């Protein structure tokens with residue numbers, strides 16, 4: 721195993737296409753200068769059909785994009801909403817798709833507004849104390865824009881945490 725330190729884009733741009741068996745990125749898309757380009761490069765360098773795993777955080781999911789992706793927003797009896805499970809996830813009891821919080825307005829638009837507003841307003845202080853972490857980035861949009869073929873998606877932490885499994 722080789723461990724090396726590099727600017728992410730400098731490293732990826734030197735790599736051949738269809739080269740890596742898998743790529744894992746944890747909490748990087750919040751911090752890279754151009755996260756969409758990084759993810760496009762990740763998709764280029766991974767072998768066709770192989771795995772890209774992303775564990776990320778950002779602003780809450782865009783409801784309209786979720787609809788376009790074929791997923792339906794569901795509400796439970798208390799008004800909290802859930803990401804519809806894929807048939808694969810239906811057997812996985814550890815899936816943490818529930819987002820919502822006591823004290824947070826229950827309708828989806830005000831829930832999104834409430835959380836995203838907190839992230840937006842706190843960004844300057846967060847950036848200063850966490851060295852370049854943009855915690856209000858639209859992770860779903862970045863993933864969609866980069867063209868990753870998402871095969872699994874989970875949303876946790878009141879809608880601000882994401883796990884994506886994808887391939888090119």
Ligand SMILES: C[S@@+](CC[C@H](N)C(=O)[O-])C[C@H]1O[C@@H](n2cnc3c(N)ncnc32)[C@H](O)[C@@H]1O
Nearest residue numbers: 726727728729745746747748751752753852853
């Ligand atoms: C929120 S931290 C996550 C660290 C680690 N991946 C983890 O999950 O604990 C974001 C990391 O991205 C790194 N980073 C930011 N811009 C980068 C770049 N252009 N190239 C490589 N790493 C970068 C930062 O140095 C920082 O370590």
